[in-house]
Amino acid sequence: MSKSLMDDSYYRKQKAMQRFFDVVYSIFRALLVIGISFIIIYPILQKIAVAFKDKTDIYNPTIYMIPVHFTWENVQLAMGILDYFPMLGKTLLFVVITTLLTAASCALTGYGFARFNFPGNQLLFTFVIMTILVPSTTLMLPYYLHFKNFDFLGIISLFTGKSGVNLINTYWPSIITSATAIGLKAGLFIYIFRQFFKGLPKEIEEASLIDGAGGIQTFFRIMLPNAIPPIITVVLFCFVWQYNDTFYTTLFMNGMELMSLKVSTLSSQANQFIPTLMGYAHGSGFKADPNHVAMVVDTGILLAIAPLILMYLVVQRYFVESIERTGIVG
Amino acid sequence: MRLKSMSLQRKRSMLGFVFIAPWLVGFLFLYLTPLIQSLMFSFTDLVIQPDGYSLEPVGFENFRNAILVDANFNRVITDSVGQMLISVPMILFFSLFSATLLNQKFRGRTLARAIFFLPVILASNAISSAEQAGLINLIGSGAYLNEMEAELSSYNVTSIVYMLLDVGLPRSFVDYIVSAILGIYDIITSSGVQILIFLAALQAVPSSMYEVAKMEGATAYECFWKITFPMVSPLILTNIIYTIIDSFTSSPVTTLIYSVAFETQNFGLSAAMSWIYTIVVALVLIIIGLVLSRKIHYN
Known part of the structure; x- marks a missing residue:
């Protein structure tokens, strides 16, 4: 009786550990994937932002990515x-x-x-x-x-x-x-x-x-x-x-x-x-x-x-x- | 009909020639002939004339000039081969890593894959040279460009360097890691096709192998090194070769050879340079092939 209880708690503990590591790993993986994707996409985003930026916005230091004056x-x-x-x-x-x-x-x-x-x-x-x-x-x-x-x-x-x-x-x-x-x-x-x-x-x-x-x-x-x-x-x-x-x-x-x-x-x-x-x-x-x-x-x-x-x-x-x-x- | 009198086997093999005929014609007249011509040019002095060109044999003069006289060639070729040797392991490591990552099941995998392969499409010399020209124009001179790029591309790595040195890693290894961190964009953008190939290899590994390993109690780490890695190892050689030949087109050696031929009009020298480059690359490929072919597991 007591033995099976011990087994049960051990098993549960193992399972909890396993789930914890799974969650940590999936967060780690998500960070990696998002980071690498960002490195790849960033230049394109930057170019899109620049393409629609007006000349007057060039020397405005407060602008990051999203322009104030849109233009074609x-x-x-x-x-x-x-x-x-x-x-x-x-x-x-x-x-x-x-x-x-x-x-x-x-x-x-x-x-x-x-x-x-x-x-x-x-x-x-x-x-x-x-x-x-x-x-x-x-x-x-x-x-x-x-x-x-x-x-x-x-x-x-x-x-x-x-x-x-x-x-x-x-x-x-x-x-x-x-x-x-x-x-x-x-x-x-x-x-x-x-x-x-x-x-x-x-x-x-x-x-x-x-x-x-x-x-x-x-x-x-x-x-x-x-x-x-x-x-x-x-x-x-x-x-x-x-x-x-x-x-x-x-x-x-x-x-x-x-x-x-x-x-x-x-x-x-x-x-x-x-x-x-x-x-x-x-x-x-x-x-x-x-x-x-x-x-x-x-x-x-x-x-x-x-x-x-x-x-x-x-x-x-x-x-x-x-x-x-x-x-x-x- | 002569065709009738042939045996079936002869007919089949003639048909084979029919299928490869376009390539054979192209190969003989547009590949082998130019290749031999190029070899010939490298031993001659070529002068362009209104109706064609004339050749004057000069022996090994062009090769001697390329190696001993030309100011840039030695430096450029050692630089680019060295660069190639440094970047190949990084690209390989990164692409295998990304392929294993993309092979796992997680939400948004399709999107992640789409983004990871985007560099396959955007890796273009035209774009990179336009970007470079734009940057030179912005700064006003090409001289500062390299310095600027080093400054722009990065955040401060000094702390990492000190940390790694304190851990006791050898100096050269730390340098390598740091250069990998600084060049991460280049590594990522040039490993698109390699990721594709590795991913295809990973999907070809039968899942029953992993099931058995799991039943026997193998960890994910063991699974990777005992199953995944041996199964994809034949593709490592493929990827190395691909990475090396992919670096030809954008290599500074190509630019140098092009400018020697079409800007200074020294055609013989240019041909000699390209042959030296070919031989160097062939040597690198042969050495890598010999070393790796022993370690690869073929099933």
Whole structure:
């Protein structure tokens, strides 16, 4: 009797202890999560606050985050300097085209490597890994020269007599590299597709072959519809990386209107643009208030990331889910 | 039809070539050729002419110039490789930590996940360079920028330094911790993809393992080190490699190589520099791969 009572109280005590530690731990965890989230979100909040702040509020030391005078002026200025909507349209067109081409070519290649035993499969796949590992800086110079005088196997010089066409400052270099699956981080995408297709059961294909479908038909009718998770992963990442990329865009399209290029030179443009807007002639020696320029730059950055954030709000759950199902973890 | 006369196996393997054809064409003409060209450029003096370019072989002159003559290259490359070696463990630790955190069940987990992966989207060179330019414009000169950043980014760490030293930790370790605290923003923003990969790995661990361990009386700590850690260990190597290659694009070495090529027009030197960089990175990757592949548990 007494023994079971003792057991009971011991058990209860243990349970109380357990609950206490659980509560302490969950508070600790909540603090950590909130702290890290704050570090990530803070710059964005700050930029939003700055974007709607009036010039008169710059030197008001009592203001923290929430401005006293709200205004759309910064947004309008930044949009004017960036030539926002036409440029956004061009950027999105470019990014969507390259993303779709990359996804298509990488899916084909990944499937080819996963399911066919042609001679040199292993060796060629090693080369795919090599394209991931070699820094793209190494290829920068030949790429530039190559696309400056672009000629495929001498076909162009055969027909026109010229030594090739200059493709620098057009969309073509990026389109060609993404269609041939060696563009921005394409090796990684091939790897993702290969891993996924390797994980699919072989029986699906065999069944479709027995039912009379050819290899290519099997791929488009059977394998692709099954490969939604890696397609989502690749499309999302490719889109984001293309949108943010400055390496290939500065190399191939330095003179073109693309978001990443325009935003990185925003500060100097704002410096030139603001005095003219305020009615001072060019070269009159008037300099824009650096704090005001900084405000416009912050607003411009916010405008540049706004489309991505909007997209992210819609698709963020796919980011986690699809990567879990692509089988990249083996 | 020749295709008919082939055996089924031959046909299948030909079909494989059809599938990889786009990549193969791209690889041969837009990857391998430029790679060989780049190697060739590094041993020559390249002069741009109206219709193409001319090459003049100079032997190892470019490599000698890069290592012995150029004022910046050695410093920049040791700096950035050193920086890489310092930040890789921090990013790895932080991303594994966050992944375990995000894998637990708590209220608002979906929101927390959404926020933790936000840096994947916002990690952009364009934005960081715009921010930097804005800051330079604000201060009036780039010279103060580094000092300013150190001042701005932080709160006072002296007390922590004294505390850790008093505990008796070695000096170098304290320095490392402090640099991690000061660079917390950079670490968090550059570990988005790594968290994703670790999280996916964590979810692939069968829950029956944890159930068994719990029945046998294992604590959460033991569960982590005996089950979670070995199960995600193959992904540690993946993440290290990813972190290293991710640092290429924003590395100051890339900027230097770009400016040597397109601003000073010294193409041969630039090619030589990029090859030295490639070799250094390859060495680092090989060493890390060799060391880690012994410790990884594959199931």
